[in-house]
C-alpha cells in the first residue's frame with residue numbers, strides 16, 4: 203500500500219518515523235504553533251522540536267513569524283525545486299509559489315532557498 207507521507211519523507215532522504223508522521227498529519231490540517239503540535243501529537247517537547255528541525259531542513263515544513271504571535275509551522279505542499287511561499291496573515295493559509303515567480307537575474311541566477319511573502323489571500327483582502 204502506498205503511503206504518501208512516507209514517500210514524501212523518503213523523497214527528501216528522511217526516514218519515516220512515527221513522530222515525523224504524526225507531525226505531518228497534524229500540519230496537514232493547517233499551520234500550527236509548537237504548543238499546538240504538542241497538544242495534537244502528544245509527543246514530548248524535545249522529540250517534536252528535533253523532528254521539526256529535521257523537517258524544516260528537508261524543506262517539508264517552513265516556519266512563519268508573525269508580529270506578536272508564536273511561530274507557526276506550515277507544511278510545504280509542493281515537491282517543486284526550491285521555491286518561495288506566500289502566507290496569508292489573516293486566515294493562516296500558506297501556498298507554495300512556482301519556482302519561476304521569484305527569479306534572480308543572471309549572473310545571480312541561483313536558487314531561492316528560503317523566501318516568505320506575507321500578505322492577504324483573495325478571500326481576506
Ligand SMILES: [Zn+2]
Nearest residue numbers: 278279280298
Ligand atoms: Zn512549498
Ligand SMILES: [Zn+2]
Nearest residue numbers: 290293323326
Ligand atoms: Zn486569507
